[in-house]
Amino acid sequence: MALLAVRVGPLDLANPVMAASGTFGYGTELAPFMDPGRLGAIVGKSISLEPREGNPPPRTVETPAGLLNSIGLQNPGLERFLEEKLPALRAFGTRVVVNIVGERVEDYVSLAGRLGEAEGVDALELNLSCPNVDRGLLFGSDPALTEEVVRASVVATRLPVIVKLTPNVTDILPYARASERAGAAAVSVANTYVGMALDWRSRRSRLARPTGGLSGPAIKPLVLRLVWQCRQGCGLPVIGVGGIATAEDALEYLVAGASAVQVGTATFADPAACARVLEGMGRLLDEAGVRDVNELVGSLRAAPAGRSPN
Amino acid sequence: MTLVGAPGVPPADLPGRVLALDPLGSEAFRLRLHVPGLGGEPAPGVFFQVLCREEEARDPLVRRPFSVADARAVRDGVEVDLIFAVVGRGTAWLASRRTGDTVRLLGPLGRPFAPGPGGLRRVVVAGGLGVAPFPLLVRTLRGRQASPDPVTVLLGARTARRVLCAREFEAAGARVRVATDDGTAGTRGQVTALLEEELDPGLGPAEVHACGPEPMLRRVVDLCAEAGVACQVSLERVMACGFGACYGCVVRARPASGGPPRHDRSCLGGPVYDAARLAGVEW
Numbered sequence: 246m247a248l249l250a251v252r253v254g255p256l257d258l259a260n261p262v263m264a265a266s267g268t269f270g271y272g273t274e275l276a277p278f279m280d281p282g283r284l285g286a287i288v289g290k291s292i293s294l295e296p297r298e299g300n301p302p303p304r305t306v307e308t309p310a311g312l313l314n315s316i317g318l319q320n321p322g323l324e325r326f327l328e329e330k331l332p333a334l335r336a337f338g339t340r341v342v343v344n345i346v347g348e349r350v351e352d353y354v355s356l357a358g359r360l361g362e363a364e365g366v367d368a369l370e371l372n373l374s375c376p377n378v379d380r381g382l383l384f385g386s387d388p389a390l391t392e393e394v395v396r397a398s399v400v401a402t403r404l405p406v407i408v409k410l411t412p413n414v415t416d417i418l419p420y421a422r423a424s425e426r427a428g429a430a431a432v433s434v435a436n437t438y439v440g441m442a443l444d445w446r447s448r449r450s451r452l453a454r455p456t457g458g459l460s461g462p463a464i465k466p467l468v469l470r471l472v473w474q475c476r477q478g479c480g481l482p483v484i485g486v487g488g489i490a491t492a493e494d495a496l497e498y499l500v501a502g503a504s505a506v507q508v509g510t511a512t513f514a515d516p517a518a519c520a521r522v523l524e525g526m527g528r529l530l531d532e533a534g535v536r537d538v539n540e541l542v543g544s545l546r547a548a549p550a551g552r553s554p555n
Numbered sequence: 556m557t558l559v560g561a562p563g564v565p566p567a568d569l570p571g572r573v574l575a576l577d578p579l580g581s582e583a584f585r586l587r588l589h590v591p592g593l594g595g596e597p598a599p600g601v602f603f604q605v606l607c608r609e610e611e612a613r614d615p616l617v618r619r620p621f622s623v624a625d626a627r628a629v630r631d632g633v634e635v636d637l638i639f640a641v642v643g644r645g646t647a648w649l650a651s652r653r654t655g656d657t658v659r660l661l662g663p664l665g666r667p668f669a670p671g672p673g674g675l676r677r678v679v680v681a682g683g684l685g686v687a688p689f690p691l692l693v694r695t696l697r698g699r700q701a702s703p704d705p706v707t708v709l710l711g712a713r714t715a716r717r718v719l720c721a722r723e724f725e726a727a728g729a730r731v732r733v734a735t736d737d738g739t740a741g742t743r744g745q746v747t748a749l750l751e752e753e754l755d756p757g758l759g760p761a762e763v764h765a766c767g768p769e770p771m772l773r774r775v776v777d778l779c780a781e782a783g784v785a786c787q788v789s790l791e792r793v794m795a796c797g798f799g800a801c802y803g804c805v806v807r808a809r810p811a812s813g814g815p816p817r818h819d820r821s822c823l824g825g826p827v828y829d830a831a832r833l834a835g836v837e838w
Contacts, residue, residue: 267802274799277566278661290802298818303793305803310614312795316802319818462613490613513796514606514617516661517568 247530248537249523251285253482253504254430255405256368258285258340261538262495262523265486265509266290266344266370266409267316269519271330272337278516283523285505286340289330291372293346294355296322300378306442306451311463311488312510313442315452317378318346323356327363335365342407346372350394354401361402369404371395374411374436375458385411385436388419395427405430407484410475412464413439417471421479431482433507434472438464460510462488469501476502476543490518492525502543564595566662566798571635573656581716583640583684584650585624590660591632597623598667599692600789600827603635604797606659607645617795618661619645622688622766622826635660638687638719664797665826668692668764668787675762675785677706678753679729680775682746682767686710686719688789690727692764697728707732707753711746711771715739747774754782762786763830776830786830790838792821799823808832 249260263286264275271289272281281287299319306313321329326343334341343366345356353371360366373394374385384394391408399406408424410417412435421432437458442451450456468487475483485503489495490511498506511518530538571588579585604618625636641650652658668688670677677696679689689708697703706729712718713736721731732749733741742749746767754761765775766789779786792804805818806825809832816836819825 268800270800270802278568278798299802299805301807302803302805304805305617305793305795305801307616307795310616312616314795314801314803319802319805461616510616510795513801515568516796516798516800 247527247535248539249527251505251539251542253407253484256286256340256430258505260285260523260526261499261503261505262519262526263288263342263484263505263507264512264519265507266372268509268512271326272334275512275516279520280337282337282339284339284519286342286367287334287337288342288344288370288507289326289334290320291318291344291346291375292320292323292326292356293318294323294352296320296325301453303452306457308440308442308459309463311459311461312513313440313452313457313459314437315454315457317454318375323359327359331363331365340367341365342368342370344370344372344409346375350397353394353398357398357402357404357406361404366404368407368430369398369402370407370409370433371398372409372436374409374413385420386414388423391420392423392427395424395429399428407431407433409433409436411436412468412471418474418478421475421481425479425481429481431484431504432475432479433484433486434475434503435468435487438467460488462490464488465494469497472498472503473501473545489522492522492529495522495526496529496541499538499541500543500545502545504542564593564597564663566664567592567594568659568661569593570657571660573652573654573658574634575654576650576652579638580719583638583717583719586637586639586649586652586658588635588637588658588660589629589632590635593633593635596626596628596633597635597663597691599623599695600668600688601663601665602797602826603637603660603662604664604794605637605649606661607648610659615645615648618797619649620664620794620797620822622789623663623691624687625690625694636690638684640684661797665822666824668789668827670696670764671762671785673704675704675760676753676758677704678750678761678763679706679708680711680746680750680763680765680767680771681708682711682771683713683717684719685765685767685771685789688766689764690720690723693724693727693729703728705730709734709746709749709753710741711735711767712740713737745771745774747771747778750775750778754778754784756782760784765789776833779830780834787827788830788833789826790821790828791826794822797822806833807836807838809836
């Protein structure tokens with residue numbers, strides 16, 4: 246049986262399969278269908294200081310092999326998260342990563358500070374790149390602001406800080422490097438791509454807001470390349486997240502340079518998707534004679550001259 | 556006494572085998588599935604998330620929600636009926652299934668209709684495909700007691716060929732009244748005009764269950780609020796997951812415990828809502 250334990254900076258995980266923020270509720274929603282405790286980590290839905298009602302519906306629309314969403318960060322706020330959601334998350338018995346979002350640097354500092362004092366939180370993931378609220382992309386699309394908010398968060402907490410980067414920039418590397426300079430433990434690559442879907446007859450967006458964030462298999466090749474780029478150009482461990490639906494997808498991300506992966510949108514169609522990716526990963530590694538999953542991380546070779554990889 | 560509320564059937568991701576796919580009216584289908592793994596008959600008003608593609612495919616990506624139209628416990632599982640029309644890629648795939656094919660269902664999901672105590676006139680209002688959850692509800696309302704409450708089903712449709720399940724409701728012991736936009740069946744006009752007649756206080760205390768297009772449901776909610784009649788409506792939302800993870804399918808509703816309207820995940824808190832939680836709300 247292949248060894249599956251991985252380290253993501255200071256964070257040791259029983260296996261490299263994590264549940265992505267915003268696709269796994271706070272864990273209890275999935276419990277009827279699978280055991281969330283089997284996963285390497287659970288990343289909860291974004292938490293803000295105050296409760297947020299989110300955007301009006303329709304909030305999701307399917308596109309070819311993809312899903313556009315504009316949820317708008319609906320969440321119960323920090324206090325109710327600590328009271329109502331965290332105890333159940335902890336009880337699953339695996340790593341708990343709390344994804345946090347703010348409108349000002351001070352919001353991230355307050356959230357990071359409070360969550361650092363809470364028992365049962367293993368790491369924070371900073372959402373600097375929500376495309377679905379006004380100014381949501383602010384921190385994630387200016388490297389200086391990214392560095393400022395990450396540094397302030399790192400200083401405010403004892404917890405490892407993971408930075409979730411947006412793909413909606415010309416070059417992602419300055420953001421990965423800014424995160425590294427600011428003391429982040431890892432980067433999650435990447436959040437959703439801003440996109441649109443509309444109905445030309447009614448001249449209306451299919452979402453209540455004009456734009457949404459695209460996820461799902463449609464974006465996998467794009468994000469795979471971002472992961473590879475960050476691995477090449479930045480010293481931080483990379484968590485790959487974008488369109489993973491199968492164990493094959495996850496292993497491709499590891500070869501591109503991810504130390505761990507997050508399964509997101511696939512959970513919506515199959516609530517046991519994370520567990521299936523994990524099971525399939527062990528089986529495929531055994532079949533391939535790979536004894537330790539870490540052997541794959543960043544193992545991409547140059548394509549032989551004159552041969553197509555297909 | 557609670558009429559409906561079969562003991563909760565735990566939700567699961569299950570294969571169903573296609574028994575039949577029958578045309579229903581001019582536009583719709585009734586899909587009959589045998590689901591061996593299902594733990595019991597689902598309650599009226601709950602739904603399944605149906606995977607409308609081969610499992611290995613990645614498109615269409617997410618499942619489609621369908622109310623349980625009817626369900627019958629059989630020796631080795633449950634037979635489940637779904638009523639649908641082809642409105643996109645998912646339903647087109649579903650409409651191309653053949654007897655013996657496998658379709659994956661996740662459920663049962665959501666909160667069912669919860670009719671109040673016996674002794675009321677039951678009025679069911681269905682607009683177009685909104686008839687979907689009612690064969691099971693009507694059969695349950697008529698079947699659970701030695702002397703069942705009278706049930707009146709009001710069916711609204713654009714035209715006669717889109718009036719669905721009328722004979723089935725009659726066979727279950729319901730009185731059926733029809734309204735069509737073009738007058739080709741029943742009265743000409745809106746089904747809510749029939750509801751106004753049925754809400755006449757002189758007819759005795761009533762309870763209303765409704766499903767259909769949103770403008771119809773808004774009128775039903777308003778009429779019942781004015782008449783002081785208990786009402787439950789089944790709402791439709793674009794839904795990605797169906798089990799509370801995506802936060803996509805929200806409805807603005809007053810919390811059951813009171814207070815201002817909040818975004819409520821209709822896959823968990825609905826799809827059936829007490830009309831009192833929706834009256835006067837831009838849901």
